[in-house]
Amino acid sequence: MDATLLLGLYRQMALCRRFEEAAAKAYSQGKVSGFLHLYVGQEAVAVGAISAAEPTDYVVATYREHAHYLARTGDARGAMAELFGKASGCSGGRGGSMHLFDAAHRMLGGWAIVGGHVPIAAGVAFASKYRDEKDVTLCFFGDGTANMGAFHEGLALAGLWKLPVVFICENNQYAMGTPLYRTLSVEDVAVRARGYPMESEIVNGDDVLEVREAVRHAVNRARRENLPIFIEAKTYRFRGHSVADPATYRSKEELRKWMERDPIRMLADRIQTLGIATEEQLGALDDEVKAQVQDAVEFAERTPAPEPDTVGEHVYA
Amino acid sequence: MDATLLLGLYRQMALCRRFEEAAAKAYSQGKVSGFLHLYVGQEAVAVGAISAAEPTDYVVATYREHAHYLARTGDARGAMAELFGKASGCSGGRGGSMHLFDAAHRMLGGWAIVGGHVPIAAGVAFASKYRDEKDVTLCFFGDGTANMGAFHEGLALAGLWKLPVVFICENNQYAMGTPLYRTLSVEDVAVRARGYPMESEIVNGDDVLEVREAVRHAVNRARRENLPIFIEAKTYRFRGHSVADPATYRSKEELRKWMERDPIRMLADRIQTLGIATEEQLGALDDEVKAQVQDAVEFAERTPAPEPDTVGEHVYA
Amino acid sequence: MPEPRVLTFREALREAMVEEMERDPSIFLMGEEVGHYNGAYKVSEGMLARFGEKRVIDTPIAETGFAGVGIGAAMVGLRPIIEFMTWNFSLVAADQLINNAAKLRYMSNGQFTLPIVFRGPGGAAHALAAQHSQALESLYAHVPGLKVVMPSTPADAKGLLKAAIRDDNPVVFIESEVMYALKGDVPAGEHVVPLGVADVKRPGRDVTLVAWSKMVHTALKAADVLTGEGIEAEVVDLRTLRPLDERAVLASVARTHRCVVVQEGWPFAGVAAELIALVAREGFDDLDAPPERVTNLDVPMPYARNLENVVLPSPERVVATVRRVLGLTEAPRRPAVAGRGR
Amino acid sequence: MPEPRVLTFREALREAMVEEMERDPSIFLMGEEVGHYNGAYKVSEGMLARFGEKRVIDTPIAETGFAGVGIGAAMVGLRPIIEFMTWNFSLVAADQLINNAAKLRYMSNGQFTLPIVFRGPGGAAHALAAQHSQALESLYAHVPGLKVVMPSTPADAKGLLKAAIRDDNPVVFIESEVMYALKGDVPAGEHVVPLGVADVKRPGRDVTLVAWSKMVHTALKAADVLTGEGIEAEVVDLRTLRPLDERAVLASVARTHRCVVVQEGWPFAGVAAELIALVAREGFDDLDAPPERVTNLDVPMPYARNLENVVLPSPERVVATVRRVLGLTEAPRRPAVAGRGR
Numbered sequence A, B: 001m002d003a004t005l006l007l008g009l010y011r012q013m014a015l016c017r018r019f020e021e022a023a024a025k026a027y028s029q030g031k032v033s034g035f036l037h038l039y040v041g042q043e044a045v046a047v048g049a050i051s052a053a054e055p056t057d058y059v060v061a062t063y064r065e066h067a068h069y070l071a072r073t074g075d076a077r078g079a080m081a082e083l084f085g086k087a088s089g090c091s092g093g094r095g096g097s098m099h100l101f102d103a104a105h106r107m108l109g110g111w112a113i114v115g116g117h118v119p120i121a122a123g124v125a126f127a128s129k130y131r132d133e134k135d136v137t138l139c140f141f142g143d144g145t146a147n148m149g150a151f152h153e154g155l156a157l158a159g160l161w162k163l164p165v166v167f168i169c170e171n172n173q174y175a176m177g178t179p180l181y182r183t184l185s186v187e188d189v190a191v192r193a194r195g196y197p198m199e200s201e202i203v204n205g206d207d208v209l210e211v212r213e214a215v216r217h218a219v220n221r222a223r224r225e226n227l228p229i230f231i232e233a234k235t236y237r238f239r240g241h242s243v244a245d246p247a248t249y250r251s252k253e254e255l256r257k258w259m260e261r262d263p264i265r266m267l268a269d270r271i272q273t274l275g276i277a278t279e280e281q282l283g284a285l286d287d288e289v290k291a292q293v294q295d296a297v298e299f300a301e302r303t304p305a306p307e308p309d310t311v312g313e314h315v316y317a
Numbered sequence C, D: 001m002p003e004p005r006v007l008t009f010r011e012a013l014r015e016a017m018v019e020e021m022e023r024d025p026s027i028f029l030m031g032e033e034v035g036h037y038n039g040a041y042k043v044s045e046g047m048l049a050r051f052g053e054k055r056v057i058d059t060p061i062a063e064t065g066f067a068g069v070g071i072g073a074a075m076v077g078l079r080p081i082i083e084f085m086t087w088n089f090s091l092v093a094a095d096q097l098i099n100n101a102a103k104l105r106y107m108s109n110g111q112f113t114l115p116i117v118f119r120g121p122g123g124a125a126h127a128l129a130a131q132h133s134q135a136l137e138s139l140y141a142h143v144p145g146l147k148v149v150m151p152s153t154p155a156d157a158k159g160l161l162k163a164a165i166r167d168d169n170p171v172v173f174i175e176s177e178v179m180y181a182l183k184g185d186v187p188a189g190e191h192v193v194p195l196g197v198a199d200v201k202r203p204g205r206d207v208t209l210v211a212w213s214k215m216v217h218t219a220l221k222a223a224d225v226l227t228g229e230g231i232e233a234e235v236v237d238l239r240t241l242r243p244l245d246e247r248a249v250l251a252s253v254a255r256t257h258r259c260v261v262v263q264e265g266w267p268f269a270g271v272a273a274e275l276i277a278l279v280a281r282e283g284f285d286d287l288d289a290p291p292e293r294v295t296n297l298d299v300p301m302p303y304a305r306n307l308e309n310v311v312l313p314s315p316e317r318v319v320a321t322v323r324r325v326l327g328l329t330e331a332p333r334r335p336a337v338a339g340r341g342r
């Protein structure tokens, strides 16, 4: 096992977690507005998957995309300032939590209509193939997306045209307050992939290495063979759908069971068992991350809101 | 074999064929306007399927629905007058060829946006289940519909809620000028049914008895067990997509091969082989049908167009 | 007459649905999270417990699918209430509303009636950004075959929703997320407000403010400010955009000779433009000044609160426009921003 | 200067695409039947043979899918031309256009440009009935972030399509099925018509007729009739609806003092209403009569030809409206039908 790799993954997942804890706090203080969808508990998916791709591969995600943004860019300041609605935010304060973009790092959003970005991701992959570039597109979406027409059409075109895109279903068991079994008529979302057809794999989404391994394999195949692959990562969100949701629709027992699989704790255990780092060393790493997040919060607080008279900019090129 | 049944099916298929021949002629004379999509060659599907259902079961179809309308209502006058844009048409001249409706006979259209009627059919079936009525809905659509989002969502809801609807894919090998293999990434449309999940059956769509048998079985199960079933009928349209399409995208050879399977001729052969009727007797039947169509044309010609000052009626109830 | 009670907007809507569903078993409520979750905005709270899973139906995320299911069910006699979690999401089902619901009756020569209500919150809430802040009433009001209803008070919310449910046409019923907690008197007992009838929410002689939904409150606030300057604004609440109560608007303008339309949403080819066209044509001789409108600036909605506040119509902008219409200021007619709004 | 050639509208569009695709390999054409079938309306005839399957791409029937693919491809630098077989079918992809294409640039603070053209025929053809006869420009023109272009002549078709393809914004480009065979002079050589600039297609002093696309020809026919009565109508062809060339409209109205907008499509909150609002506000003092509009009647399109003719704007209706605006008749302002149109 590669110590640098494991520590790097740990650091990234800790950054996501600490970032979102700070964001939730800022929200409760009225400094962050709008919808705030936390990824707490799911970090292994975005971090594992994005670590498996090249930095030049594209990332397309949903409104629950803090972790994807951070895993891709490492830029806590840009993300936090965006949540604070500041001009220094990664989307200039125009996007907010649901619309984090970083063109330079090929972080292509941040989309908030369920399923709407799936064909867009296929289109990004289409462009790679068109230009004979070898970049792969990672497309993230939730379990609740599987019944949407846009999901179907995006997968159908990717399957038909053999586009190099890895579809990653973040199956956190719920779409808002609705458990998956009440909306999906098949056992696994991955079943649907067969209709396009697309190879699929189901992974433990709380095991960052398992996610990474599966996505690495998928990305390589997508790149080499120019085809789409479907990965379903089973995980769980520890918080409500958004910070406004108390998540009373699920039992404490259920939550507790899943929290035992906390992906960050599991990775920490593995790192310690392997003797790569001690608890104290991980604690120090965590402190570093906290400091980075604190710096991001301060940055977000001190930088100015967009000038009102810029409101008409960027409607058109 | 039931002689009355076979002769009845033959009569219905002949009516569809003669009706459309007359419609195409009227179109060439400028008496019929708009789009005219002929079902010539596919008659066994609509006739076989609708004959297998109760008259109280619902029929929902596409813009290529002359045969469905005729098989359900037998009303050549209402259909022909509609094509002529007359007030005496089954949709009062407001619908035209693509929008044949007959509420009393539970012929629910006639819809012209590909895939758009699939969720509607699911909704009709939903109503049956809601009211604990035992009616089944037959939903017809083409092979080219399988990539549409509305198709996916309609099937997903029917599968999830176990709605009594029989989905009948009229796989005539083409969507306009596009052969199915260029748009479908799997071998059969029926493969897609598995994702919802839904039992499916592939039938020879040129064999009216095979269609009828499969649909009869499906309708019975849908009625008894309250669930959707998917049937893919492989067939071929002998004419262009619409009468304006010369269909130069396919070879004479291909067309000839399929025309050997002309569903009406095949049924006629079977009837003769079984000794149910002679060629002359079938010819007489055909003459009857021609007379009925001729009567419909005359009816359509002599009845008046809608009064211009009724144009604002029926926008709202 | 029993006393009116104070209800929230949300409770008033719920009461309308509950009363109608008690009355008629063919009515059901369907949408995302309407049942077990009790509604994303708690409008349907308690309704699952009351009516059971048969009549309060949670759907997957599949707006085209369940809008279509509603249309099919309505075709054969049920009376669905389809909730869009917000109207922003209706765009994925636009084809079902515009191509199917609006046209079925006409295409079938009146053979089918389509008693279906599509409802849910529309417009901006707070900092929900571009994809979640749209006031889409102008899109749907453009389409013949649909009715479009947008109440501004709990009493109207209840009365209009009951009328919408009883109506035999597809009704687009747009609520407002930020108004769900608004309280107001609601008449006890049977209370139905007919569709297509506007309501003067405040009488006045100097200028007519035409508004609907949330903007009625913006107009009323502006009117309060104007009163302090001796200007009496009349606030006409359209309540229904389609069919439009043209008579009420023209009657008011005939009295005041001046008209400002206050509309959330984009200006270009919006309902406010329609009202100005109406007033300009039918009220031309009554007018002492060109009719004006106050709308969103012509931009997608930005997330940042300070920008959002600039984009949305405010009482201040209404007041400034009224002053101009009354010839009291010579302010520039348009905000000095690139993404133009009027 | 080489001589202009006579081309059909369809050929002019094709020439624009071919020239641009020759110039820039990042441009591709995608849609249903654009390749092997040579286009449902033969606009792309021969393009597959010329550019190959890589750049002329037949799609399945999946408008949301391939509109989204276009958006994704444009995000990373390609320049897609997405053909809708007709704009009626764009409604199943409305979310992609309105929620994604129109908003991406703004939401990302200008990090992404979206050089994409959505094109295809819009409006009524002949007896295609309610679901296939819609003029949807008013819906799309409502939305900031989109541009909306509608040419009326082969020369404009070529020049505007080239400009649209070169534009770095999502452009809704609406053609007309019944105009594809229309012939006209097209300048030889490089011919680009800038977006956002209207064109006076016929000068006149007595009344301004504002129109676009097919309706320009309806307006011109009306103008011919009016000439016989000594009335000189000026016909302003907007060419681009968004951004709107307000100056050109107002300048014309300032000369003629009278304005009639001719618009295919439904009246309520349509582009004609926007133009009337514009003229009523900015041209109030110039006007000698209320601005009027001639539009579709406010009904879904009926199939029967005789009804369809009643629904669509005709030169006769334009002439009658002009006469009224000039005070020459006292005809009733509205057609005497229930489904009202103006």
Ligand SMILES: Cc1ncc(C[n+]2csc(CCOP(=O)(O)OP(=O)(O)O)c2C)c(N)n1
Pocket (backbone or CB within 6 Å): A064, A112, A113, A114, A115, A141, A142, A143, A144, A145, A146, A170, A172, A174, A175, A176, A241, C032, C061, C063, C085, C089, C092
């Ligand atoms: C088309 C559409 N419908 C509804 C919504 C409201 N909504 C936002 S997130 C969400 C649940 C999505 O669940 P899932 O896909 O499982 O993703 P998760 O939130 O669990 O990450 C819903 C219904 C939306 N944004 N878009």
Ligand SMILES: Cc1ncc(C[n+]2csc(CCOP(=O)(O)OP(=O)(O)O)c2C)c(N)n1
Pocket (backbone or CB within 6 Å): B064, B112, B113, B114, B115, B141, B142, B143, B144, B145, B146, B170, B172, B174, B175, B176, B241, D032, D061, D063, D085, D089, D092
């Ligand atoms: C959403 C949509 N896109 C495009 C069209 C144009 N169109 C009409 S029929 C058709 C082909 C449909 O093929 P298929 O489903 O196989 O049915 P068939 O015509 O073969 O019976 C197309 C593309 C449409 N009506 N609706």
Ligand SMILES: [Mg+2]
Pocket (backbone or CB within 6 Å): A142, A143, A144, A170, A171, A172, A173, A174, A175, A176
């Ligand atoms: Mg989920």
Ligand SMILES: [Mg+2]
Pocket (backbone or CB within 6 Å): B142, B143, B144, B170, B171, B172, B173, B174, B175, B176
């Ligand atoms: Mg077909």
